[in-house]
Structures are given as C-alpha cells and as structure tokens.
Amino acid sequence: MIPTTKTSLKYFLTAIFFAVMSHFTVSAQTADEEKKEEIAEKFDAGKMIMEHIGDAHEWHIWGEGKTRVALPLPVILYTTKGLDVFLSNKFRNDSNTYQGKNNYKQEENNHIVILNDAGKVDEEATAKMWDISISKNVASLFFSAICILLIFGSVAATYGKNPNVAPKGIQSFVEPLIIFIRDEVAKPSIGEKHYEKFVPYLLTVFFFILFNNLLGLIPVLPGGANLTGNIAVTMVLALLTFIITTYNGTKHYWHHIFAMPGVPKPILIILTPIEILGVFLKPFVLMIRLFANMTAGHIIALSFFAMIFIFGEMNTGAGFGVSVVSVAFTVFMGLLELLVAFLQAYVFVLLSAMYFGSALETGHDGHDHSIDI
Secondary structure, three states, X not given: OOOOHHHHHHHHHHHHHHHHHHHHHXXXXXXXXXXXXXXXXXXXXXXXXXXXXXXXXXXXXXXXXXXXXXXXXEEEEEEOOEEEEEEHHHHOOOOOEEEOOOEEEEOOOOOEEEEOOOOOEOHHHHHHOEEOOOOHHHHHHHHHXXXXXXXXXXXXXXXXXXXXXXXXXXXXXXXXXXXXXXHHHHHHHXXXXXXXXXXXXXHHHHHHHHHHHHHHOOOOOOOOOOHHHOHHHHHHHHHXXXXXXXXXXXXXXXXXXXXXXXXXXXXXXXXXXXXXXXXXXXXXXXXXXXXXXXXXXXXXXXXXHHHHHHHHHOOOOOHXXXXXXXXXXXHHHHHHHXXXXXXXXXXXXXXXXXXXXXXXXXXXXXXXXXXXX
C-alpha cells in the first residue's frame, strides 16, 4: 500500500514531535544530573564527618562558608624565629594564611605550615616548628579536668564536713560508682591485700573516660569534641596502665613471662617471645578498643545525618523518608552510645585492674591471675 501525502505528512510531524520531546527529555535529564553533581560537590559528607571527629584549631558551632560561626582558639607556635601566639580566626581569609614572625598557612587537614618568600611550603622550617596550640581536644581536656576537680572537690568537702550524712545531689550519683569500682572491679581483680593503692588511679581513669565520653555526645559547645576518640589520648591512658603494671611486676610475674614454669626448654624458644609480645599487646589493645569504639559511634551517627542532606537536596523524592529513618537511627545510636560511654569506661578500668592483678601474682595463693587478650 502506497502512503498518501496526508499520511506521510502525519508520520513526518509525529517524528519531529518525538525528536523534539526526546531532546527536551535528554536536556532535562542532563540538567538534573548536573544539578545532582553540583549538590554532591557542594555537600561533602566525608569532609563533614572528619571535621567533627577530628581535632581543629577552632571550635565549630554552626554554619559553613560566610555563615560559619566558630570559637577561635589560641595558636601557639615555636619556630627558629621565636614564639608566635595568635588566634586561629587569623586564618579565616581567602588564602588561609597569617603573617606573624613567619608566613603561616593552615592546610585543609588543620596542619599549619610555614611558607617561604615564594609562597611555597618551607619543609625545613616546618619540620623544626613546635605546634603547642590549644586545639579543640586540648580545650576539651582542660574543661573536663576542671569539671572533674570541681565535682569531686565538692564531694570530698561534703564528706569532710559530715561523713555520716546521707549522700545527696551529685554525691548520690558518684558514690555508687565509686563503691562499684572499688568492690566489684579492684578487689576481685587485684586482691584484698593490694587493691587500695590502685583504687585512686582506677577511679581517676574511669571518671575521666566516662565524663569525656558523655561530653562528646553533646553536639553543642562545650561538648562535641571527640577526645576519647583521639588515638593520642587513649595511647597515654594505655601507657599509664603499662607503666604501673611493669613497675609493680613481681619476680613470679617476670619469671612467668621469660621462662614459664613447667614448660620444656625447646618450647620456651617459641613461647617466651609470644609472652613478651603479650606484655606490649595488652596496652595496645586498651588503646585501640577505646579509640575505635568511640570513633565508630560518632561516624555512624554523623553518616545518618549526612544522608538527610544528600537525598533531600538532590530532590529524589526520598528526602522525607530518608530523614525519618535517619533521625530514628540517630536517636537509636545516641542511646546506644550512651550505654557505650559507660561500658567503655568500665572495660578500660576492668582490664587495667586485671593487668595489675596479674603483675602482683605471687604464685602462692593457688590462683592463676594471668589473663588472655
């Protein structure tokens, strides 16, 4: 059948219509993809998460860019030209630089470097520079230390005035925890004979970790710092436990490590290096456990928050649903982190007490205080 002119014209117009519509459809899809890419570039979830869990020379409160509000902290740098002290908001300019005794620049990872006259990083001068600034974690450390001293100074003063009075206020909260650490952690793990001299250290570490864990769950100033999720802080705490354990190690403890009684000498060639390695692995496990657990909790909660902005701004239609799910999971993670805050403080102190108990082992009480990790 030969098509008529009218039919051919109809087919021709139909083809033009679909061609034009397909062009607009492709253009709309391209524009939508460009918009999504632009939003993806605008909101960097990874950068947001790392800024919140990392250390910084300022205490971020809210906003980004021109609307950014942050509390500047003192930057203290000691270089070959002497001491340089200034506030971190001096870096809030287009080039992120500050001209003091040297020309300093703050990089994206909050690391401060020294620039030469050509504007390049002076590697030699930067390597010799000492950065002893009051960063966010340092400020949080000072704040928590002052609060702990005030709280327990007040509790001690109350006991000093009238030791027989019933506990009230903050005293009624800390007294059960003190008794629990003393009677349920120190005594069983270290022993009735030696536990008393280790209780002050165990209580100090427990309340320090607990207070900073709880402070890190508060999203606004003075909370929000990830102090116990900082590997340097957990390393120092683990190092203190290691030093105390090593210093108080008995002859039987060291003999058990270097030449385990009752083991054939050929086996000691393999076993002794493992036991020596275990001495260093125990504090390493303490350090990593606290650091990893606290950091992971913050990352998960912040990831759910980030999903709200990613899906919401991309106009995928899933923004509202994702926000509901994200908020629900964030609340759940907040409650879980509240439990973890207490649990990690307890676990750190419990393992420290067990290490002390194993170091004080005499071998005459019939009990094996050694522990496996």
